[in-house]
Amino acid sequence: MMIRHALRRQLVNAARTPAVTKRYAHAPVAFNWEDPLDSTSLFTEEELAIEETAYSYCQERMLPRVLDAYRDEHYDRKILEEMGELGLLGATIKGYDCAGVSSVASGLITREVERVDSGYRSGMSVQSSLVMGGIDEFGTKEQKDRFLPGMAKGKMLGCFGLTEPNHGSDPGSMETTAKPHPSKEGYLSLSGSKTWITNSPIAEVMLVWAKLQSTGKIRGFLIERDQCPPGTLETPPLKNKNGLRASITGMIQLDECPIPEANMFPEVEGLKGPFSCLNSARYGIAWGVIGALEDCIARARTYALERRQFKNNPIAKYQLVQKKLSDAVTDASYGILAATQVGRLKDEGRLAPEMISMIKRQNCDRALMNARTLQEIFGGNAVSDEYGIGRHVANLFVTQTYEGQSDIHSLILGRAITGIQAFV
């Protein structure tokens, strides 16, 4: 408990050091293109301080690494360790050496990480929302004690195995199964295959969802890599990705892998478990993609002010350029307000899951659309990866398709609006 308070204080204090640029020093009356609807006024001092910490870390430590990481499809696992040191992992969890901050604060962290790169944000989301969040919500006391403190520090990395090669939008049809282990007492035997698993090649602990043979119900299992006999667990990486190249992705292949019964989540059955984890991650995505969009805006604005064409005018003077900027800035502002509102409702226990479908879908769609439009401002120069915007565009397309493809969320909303499901 004391550790947590210390950590939160550390988070807050870090932001107060004079070295940190105060972007949000006071509320503007002049229009501020970086925060046009003054969303800053909705955040607490603590939340702002946490964002400052995250902002400084991301800009100073992450940003310099991303260009090469993206080119080479390389993920530096030290990043999670560094984030752990700052208290940024599993930040909403109370206890277990976690910071216990608000959902909005965690959203602000996510925004700052994705301002650098969606792949880095994905790596963090998996650790914080999918795995730590899942353990915190559904795990036994013993499971929490065993895994959360190490994960909070970034010393132990996690991954989340739900999606299977043949079942993307429809996890209910999963084929991975858990049955009593034929030879090891007190153990279950897991077999099956998971794909597009962020962090799987480097994770020490895997939260894998499988159908328990005895009930036919989906259950959650914590698999520790170092406990798996040779040949029962493989996590080959998936390379040559079109986007999110600064994150590492792979499969989880389980072949009669023995898992102690104590590593199964005790109560949660069916899709409720993984969907709850996904909802937390999706909430973070709704924040994160706005961070990426904001970075696109800043880059496009700078380019438009510096690039001169036709009588030496900056291209920022052209109406067609200004409209692209106006559209993007507007959608970013609206997206932040919606994410903030949902964060507040989440902490007050007033969340409907479809709210998350709404903000995940809308913020991803609008971030992607605007990023693409802003990319046009760079003209032929957009083809160079040094301008950074092409990387965001490629990443944002992926965010639109994972953790619920945009159309699927449309139909989730449609079902909530009409009472009729239209998936099939």
Add this chain to the structure above:
Amino acid sequence: MMIRHALRRQLVNAARTPAVTKRYAHAPVAFNWEDPLDSTSLFTEEELAIEETAYSYCQERMLPRVLDAYRDEHYDRKILEEMGELGLLGATIKGYDCAGVSSVASGLITREVERVDSGYRSGMSVQSSLVMGGIDEFGTKEQKDRFLPGMAKGKMLGCFGLTEPNHGSDPGSMETTAKPHPSKEGYLSLSGSKTWITNSPIAEVMLVWAKLQSTGKIRGFLIERDQCPPGTLETPPLKNKNGLRASITGMIQLDECPIPEANMFPEVEGLKGPFSCLNSARYGIAWGVIGALEDCIARARTYALERRQFKNNPIAKYQLVQKKLSDAVTDASYGILAATQVGRLKDEGRLAPEMISMIKRQNCDRALMNARTLQEIFGGNAVSDEYGIGRHVANLFVTQTYEGQSDIHSLILGRAITGIQAFV
């Protein structure tokens, strides 16, 4: 002062009578398609009570009139009188028999009126924001005392004369002038022509902007119809409109019209005056159009649930229909959050005018686009005016073009983002 408190209490109490349907009885945890992001949780009890009053009045008294009014291009001036009785006019003004409520409360009133019809909302906006708001902000104490109480009750109707036939987006080029009256001491003589003036044919008082010859600066004048000699003031109606047909529109033609010097606003010069009034009106539009969109959603949803095609399925089951509903519901939710945020900043004195350009533009654009898409759900039946959605679509196009056409607001935002103006 006491009147004001009584009025506000009356507004609040009216909403508490059992006859009124409690739409917002308590916050949902289940998804509520009418308020998906629980914006209700952002409003005070008083604000909600005011919205209930407005909602009941609009649905019970306005809605039954609108179909015929729109068909016949007829505006019933009693509507403003009825709204005055309920305390809905000039509601944010403190004193002068006005209710003195928050900007958000006034936005909620606007939303409820435009849920019925944008024309009715226009009639109210002119009275409340453009004329009463202008007098309250820029008038002398004597001007306020003389005009505001009657206008608050809807006994005296106002109109706002800024736009000229040749100067729509560019009021700085206005040609209407005020010069010393050649024969009447203490009077100025106004000449010029204003067009697309809501309420002009029925207004008793006209707030007209004209260039004062002696300074070349734009000034505001309160013209009382019953004080104008014959032939100096004409207000011919403009008929055969494509939209806003339930509001009345006309010209103001001034031909050496004598105006007492005491009817000039004392200090405000240049475009600051009219732009300040317009900003208040635009703020209201940003709320109102979401009301219209919400009505389109409700109508389209009902139609989609009742209309059956192909094997007797309600068309609400079709993915292409559900996507239209999901998109519209999302944009309505986001629009309300943004308007609420700007209302709060307005009351806290933290408003940048470009914030209003942003929400006016975005909410109008999205309301129009979604209303059009929802209209497709009605198929061939959309051609009948009885479904109401065609009326909203036609109205919303007008809201997009008046009080700052959408592109103009894009360039206002573009200028604020880049520091470079691109109007010419």
Add this chain to the structure above:
Amino acid sequence: MMIRHALRRQLVNAARTPAVTKRYAHAPVAFNWEDPLDSTSLFTEEELAIEETAYSYCQERMLPRVLDAYRDEHYDRKILEEMGELGLLGATIKGYDCAGVSSVASGLITREVERVDSGYRSGMSVQSSLVMGGIDEFGTKEQKDRFLPGMAKGKMLGCFGLTEPNHGSDPGSMETTAKPHPSKEGYLSLSGSKTWITNSPIAEVMLVWAKLQSTGKIRGFLIERDQCPPGTLETPPLKNKNGLRASITGMIQLDECPIPEANMFPEVEGLKGPFSCLNSARYGIAWGVIGALEDCIARARTYALERRQFKNNPIAKYQLVQKKLSDAVTDASYGILAATQVGRLKDEGRLAPEMISMIKRQNCDRALMNARTLQEIFGGNAVSDEYGIGRHVANLFVTQTYEGQSDIHSLILGRAITGIQAFV
């Protein structure tokens, strides 16, 4: 036969009189914004001459009537008589006093009529494509002789009864039935109700589709108004339309209406009959809506060149205005090429019905979208019906929803592309 040749010659000659403006005198090498991809080069001399005839008639005789007709929801049936005199009705039919021109020529006529108004084009499409075309394709020799010559002259008006109140996109579920008449030998008794029937209140002959009780199959019937006993046929008009107000629309209500067996189409059964008629009409719509769009372009261009704002610049100088014009001109050009190609294939017997779904859908969608965007150029002035563009916008929305709503055609195409139907 000779009549037909004379008629065609008359059509051609009419266009050659010096009084007619030669819009298409020779092919441009300079860019011609009215025909940017030189589609003129694809038309025969005869086709161009026919278009000139239609153009002159439409601009000189139709255009002056349309504003009042639209305001008052009035349709002047003399229009069809005048068109008949010029040989413009049923123009592709060979024999029976019809001109026997190419499908492209008929498309060019349609384009010129809809350049004035989609309602006028609807009135003509019903007469030419739906009724005359249906009789020509499916009627007996006797039926053709009896109806076609009078209809070609516009002396006898027709309407087409397929859509029912509960079955819009799904005519296969129709409820109108034909059974042996209980008392009149050689007669069938028709009962049922049809809605949204263009021309029904003024038609003398109605091509009505009904299920023949004995087979359960849909058959076509020619109902002559003057032969129907009182009380067996009603054709009440449907008023207060949102669009197509210059056409007349109504219902057809049949209550045990006796129809001679000789008035039934002899062979065609099922949806093949009405769908074939609809395909001809849809082909015409694909041409017509481009005519309407071209008129919007011309009106918007003129307005943009004449309207001056900000330092007295014509608003045509603004990038945001130019982009709207460029987009519209491009879509119009592409639409004409596609319609021309499909017309050629039609006459060569190489038509697949889905080609018509494609051009009907695309040309309607793009015409509507661009017309709406062009309407923005008029700013607040767009609200006046005198600029004409609001009328086109309202009309074009209707064309998108009738004779196959856009989404339905998407699914027809989708079925043809994938081999899987997705209607239910």
Add this chain to the structure above:
Amino acid sequence: MMIRHALRRQLVNAARTPAVTKRYAHAPVAFNWEDPLDSTSLFTEEELAIEETAYSYCQERMLPRVLDAYRDEHYDRKILEEMGELGLLGATIKGYDCAGVSSVASGLITREVERVDSGYRSGMSVQSSLVMGGIDEFGTKEQKDRFLPGMAKGKMLGCFGLTEPNHGSDPGSMETTAKPHPSKEGYLSLSGSKTWITNSPIAEVMLVWAKLQSTGKIRGFLIERDQCPPGTLETPPLKNKNGLRASITGMIQLDECPIPEANMFPEVEGLKGPFSCLNSARYGIAWGVIGALEDCIARARTYALERRQFKNNPIAKYQLVQKKLSDAVTDASYGILAATQVGRLKDEGRLAPEMISMIKRQNCDRALMNARTLQEIFGGNAVSDEYGIGRHVANLFVTQTYEGQSDIHSLILGRAITGIQAFV
């Protein structure tokens, strides 16, 4: 001359061998999703045979190389040699060992190459349209004799140097200059820098545009790499591109590089020269991007038919998927018709340059937009480069921005429509 005929015959015969799949064997009456508006009927037998040759080569020889080439940013210059052997380079040129085919035939070649990859098409466009086309149009007889035959065979590679680092959309401001060489008689000295030059690192001959100091006018120069003294010519590659990674791109850096006067184009001055070359290339792009889009359609359709979700339905059954396919197929069909029409006008001498702006802009915009939408069908799997569609999406964005960014072409069209230029 005889070589040319032999070559053309070879092109045609190659397509007639039984080994080649006859995709276009006869015109469909059934709907053909690969050619929905039967554009095949517009091509001559020879043109179809040429397309078959190109198709076979591209699918059999190019396609297997592209995945690795794109991953590694590697361009195999043998490709141009192979194309040369087939007679596909400079194919519209008459004489000089070129095939002398129609513009439509050359467009069909382009479409087949870009069906594989836009980068490969770029490499060919530079060789054929920009350099060979430029020499053919503007070169002396001696220049043609010296360069064209080798280039036609793909033995000598060319590149085209127009764009400079500071002047993308506005080449008139170019800074590269040619002045009399200080020491070498009969030589000019060229200095300056060109960027984003496809093929520059591997080209033997460079067509470079520079301002002739004595006149201040832009002139064209043929630079032979092997004639340039060390240090006067550098062509460093530009790596780490976001798209077109299967083409090679670089700079051209000239530092007092001596060029014989005989290597200057004799007459053409100003932007007319490079713009004429660009127009030919842009014409090819308009064809090519449709090829890429068609490949996206085929890939997405296959995926949608094979991928099963929710009750084992192929996702091709979902309305939201079918709509994406319908939209894409429609735009591809329309694009081919427009490109064909412009090709015919080109060969007839009836081309206005703005026609090319129109089809380049529209086809690029629509190809990109639809490719992006189709990519959504792949859901999370889209992130894998093995599905190919992500590569097309990245490539198509580049095609939209090079050789005239989309907005620039909008303004070129806008100028042609309104008579007013809006670039500045």
